Amino acid sequence: MSQEMNVNVTPGAGSNPFEKIGRDQNGGERIVRKSLTAWQNIRRNLYENKLSMVGLYFIIAIALMAIFAPWVTGLITGYNYFANELANANQPPSWAHWFGTDDLGRDMWVRTWKGAQISLFVGIAAALIDLVIGIVYGGIMGYFGGKVDETMNRIAEILYAIPYLLVVILLMVVMPQSLTTIIVAMSITGWINMAWIVRGEIMRLKNQEYALASKALGAGSMRIIFRHLIPNAMGPILVTLTLTIPGAMFTEAFLSFLGMGVKSPVASWGTMIDNGRQAMTTYPWRIMFPALFLAVSMFALNVFGDGLRDAFDPKMKK
Amino acid sequence: MSDNFVEVQGLRKFFNVGNNRILKAVNDISFSIKQGETLGLVGESGCGKSTAGRTIIRLYEPTAGSVTVDGVEVTKLSKSKMKAQRRNMQMIFQDPFASLNPRMTILDIIGEALDIHGLAGSRAERKRRVEELLELVGLNAEHASRFPHEFSGGQRQRIGITRALAVEPKFIICDEPISALDVSIQAQVINLLMDLQKKMDLTYLFVAHDLSMVKYMSDRVAVMYLGKIVEIAKSEDLYANPQHPYTTALLSAIPVPDIEDEGRKERIVLQGDLPSPINPPSGCPFRTRCPAATERCAQEAPELRETRPGHLAACHYA
Numbered sequence: 275m276s277q278e279m280n281v282n283v284t285p286g287a288g289s290n291p292f293e294k295i296g297r298d299q300n301g302g303e304r305i306v307r308k309s310l311t312a313w314q315n316i317r318r319n320l321y322e323n324k325l326s327m328v329g330l331y332f333i334i335a336i337a338l339m340a341i342f343a344p345w346v347t348g349l350i351t352g353y354n355y356f357a358n359e360l361a362n363a364n365q366p367p368s369w370a371h372w373f374g375t376d377d378l379g380r381d382m383w384v385r386t387w388k389g390a391q392i393s394l395f396v397g398i399a400a401a402l403i404d405l406v407i408g409i410v411y412g413g414i415m416g417y418f419g420g421k422v423d424e425t426m427n428r429i430a431e432i433l434y435a436i437p438y439l440l441v442v443i444l445l446m447v448v449m450p451q452s453l454t455t456i457i458v459a460m461s462i463t464g465w466i467n468m469a470w471i472v473r474g475e476i477m478r479l480k481n482q483e484y485a486l487a488s489k490a491l492g493a494g495s496m497r498i499i500f501r502h503l504i505p506n507a508m509g510p511i512l513v514t515l516t517l518t519i520p521g522a523m524f525t526e527a528f529l530s531f532l533g534m535g536v537k538s539p540v541a542s543w544g545t546m547i548d549n550g551r552q553a554m555t556t557y558p559w560r561i562m563f564p565a566l567f568l569a570v571s572m573f574a575l576n577v578f579g580d581g582l583r584d585a586f587d588p589k590m591k592k
Numbered sequence: 593m594s595d596n597f598v599e600v601q602g603l604r605k606f607f608n609v610g611n612n613r614i615l616k617a618v619n620d621i622s623f624s625i626k627q628g629e630t631l632g633l634v635g636e637s638g639c640g641k642s643t644a645g646r647t648i649i650r651l652y653e654p655t656a657g658s659v660t661v662d663g664v665e666v667t668k669l670s671k672s673k674m675k676a677q678r679r680n681m682q683m684i685f686q687d688p689f690a691s692l693n694p695r696m697t698i699l700d701i702i703g704e705a706l707d708i709h710g711l712a713g714s715r716a717e718r719k720r721r722v723e724e725l726l727e728l729v730g731l732n733a734e735h736a737s738r739f740p741h742e743f744s745g746g747q748r749q750r751i752g753i754t755r756a757l758a759v760e761p762k763f764i765i766c767d768e769p770i771s772a773l774d775v776s777i778q779a780q781v782i783n784l785l786m787d788l789q790k791k792m793d794l795t796y797l798f799v800a801h802d803l804s805m806v807k808y809m810s811d812r813v814a815v816m817y818l819g820k821i822v823e824i825a826k827s828e829d830l831y832a833n834p835q836h837p838y839t840t841a842l843l844s845a846i847p848v849p850d851i852e853d854e855g856r857k858e859r860i861v862l863q864g865d866l867p868s869p870i871n872p873p874s875g876c877p878f879r880t881r882c883p884a885a886t887e888r889c890a891q892e893a894p895e896l897r898e899t900r901p902g903h904l905a906a907c908h909y910a
Contacts, residue, residue, distance in 0.1 A: 315739075483685040483686070484693040486683075486685065487683065487685060487752070487755065488693075488704065489651055490682060491704065491708050492708050492709065497708075501704075
């Protein structure tokens with residue numbers, strides 16, 4: 275009988291089957307999961323999100339095409355975005371002109387990618403300027419609060435209240451009609467939204483205990499804002515950023531429509547859509563291609579932004 | 593200078609809550625702590641004990657009063673001198689899930705303390721020092737590359753302790769360091785704190801609402817009610833002979849681990865809620881809930897006075 279009871283017991287513990295093994299002191303503190311840096315973590319989480327990766331590939335593809343397509347096509351066929359060829363005006367898509375030609379006989383394929391260059395550049399440049407100004411201004415506003423916040427917020431509100439078009443038109447008077455002017459015009463009021471987002475986030479985060487702990491250690495305000503608070507506010511900031519890019523691209527198109535955009539023959543998607551709108555029913559390809567690429571890049575930017583937000587949150591781990 | 597390591601005199605912290613209403617979170621408290629001693633600070637939620645701790649370390653600017661730590665009056669120090677003084681006094685926070693920046697590795701969280709005070713010459717030295725500190729609190733050196741979310745509550749709290757210890761302080765304010773932890777982990781953290789106290793000759797201000805833990809941990813105990821200290825005495829003395837009716841009521845709420853005793857025990861249940869610190873009652877702050885309150889209590893605020901040797905209470909009838 276006793277022999278049967280001992281069957282499952284390891285030979286060493288034969289005398290006492292209930293011998294206390296005790297706690298493995300070091301083993302209990304060990305973490306098995308591989309140690310990853312913050313960026314490795316973010317990349318890994320992003321890779322897992324299929325839709326946002328599709329978005330990212332689209333953005334990369336459009337950006338690559340914008341950079342190389344006009345140049346490569348020019349080398350092979352001799353087409354460019356500015357030379358008129360009136361005999362070839364309004365051609366439908368064909369093997370010679372993949373996207374057809376416009377009313378002045380210019381190749382739409384080349385012009386679409388040239389337009390992508392301008393649109394993307396305006397979008398990204400305006401968004402980056404908004405980001406930098408917004409983070410600094412909003413961070414200071416939110417962290418210091420009280421009178422500082424009140425004063426800075428009033429200034430922002432006053433700027434926000436000035437009709438935006440007025441600012442642009444006035445700016446056009448003193449500055450030449452160019453890409454720089456458009457970007458400056460958009461940035462004058464564009465950063466305010468970002469500043470408010472950052473301000474709200476900082477106000478929410480500044481009384482978190484990790485910020486207090488850093489303060490108790492003797493950290494200065496700038497260190498707390500930029501090392502502790504801004505990185506933790508990165509999610510909403512990135513989402514706002516990815517919405518600012520398409521927003522800026524739209525604004526550029528709108529200004530182009532009002533005759534305040536880039537000057538012909540330089541094209542942006544905005545000017546091309548405006549141009550194509552006049553012949554929408556007869557030559558639909560003239561509006562179709564720029565509109566299609568504008569829509570696709572908006573969608574791609576949005577899904578990528580969403581994925582990025584999820585990836586930035588370390589608590590989102592599955 | 594007396595032999596008191598920490599001396600708090602007439603400390604007040606009022607918050608302006610708008611509409612000219614003043615919230616008197618800490619209203620004229622005075623106490624002292626000797627070197628190597630632990631003073632427990634107890635009271636119910638909202639009585640101002642956390643605010644008192646944060647004001648002492650100047651996370652909040654005190655409204656009035658003085659705080660002397662190691663012979664230095666800290667409430668009037670300039671920014672740069674305060675930064676140097678922060679090496680002397682540190683804080684351990686309540687919520688181990690909020691007190692560590694989720695975007696930083698443990699190496700950077702603890703290393704920040706070294707960076708701010710320039711305590712590590714090189715990156716290698718910084719890393720070595722952090723690993724040393726981690727091992728001091730029973731964690732592994734390899735934990736340095738991890739992020740806070742990979743740790744359990746008890747481990748996180750030990751990391752918080754490590755961060756405070758990194759600057760080699762002599763005085764540590766423990767702001768309810770165990771109230772967010774499992775009971776099984778509480779003892780572990782408490783014992784660690786007591787070990788460290790012995791090893792490094794630390795002085796503690798131990799803020800808590802768990803009376804049995806405070807009794808175990810503290811040499812002396814101060815009881816706070818509505819921003820005031822109502823009783824302060826040696827730990828055993830306070831628990832054996834409470835003088836203030838509020839202390840008596842608090843102590844009666846400690847569960848006794850004996851069914852028969854627990855049944856026989858007389859539990860004093862206080863009537864009503866904690867009055868608002870914006871509009872505190874006249875005279876004795878406790879009179880609205882005190883079973884022994886009289887006319888005199890409404891008219892005359894009782895001063896802290898010695899009712900037994902080394903035992904101070906703020907009650908007319910103690």
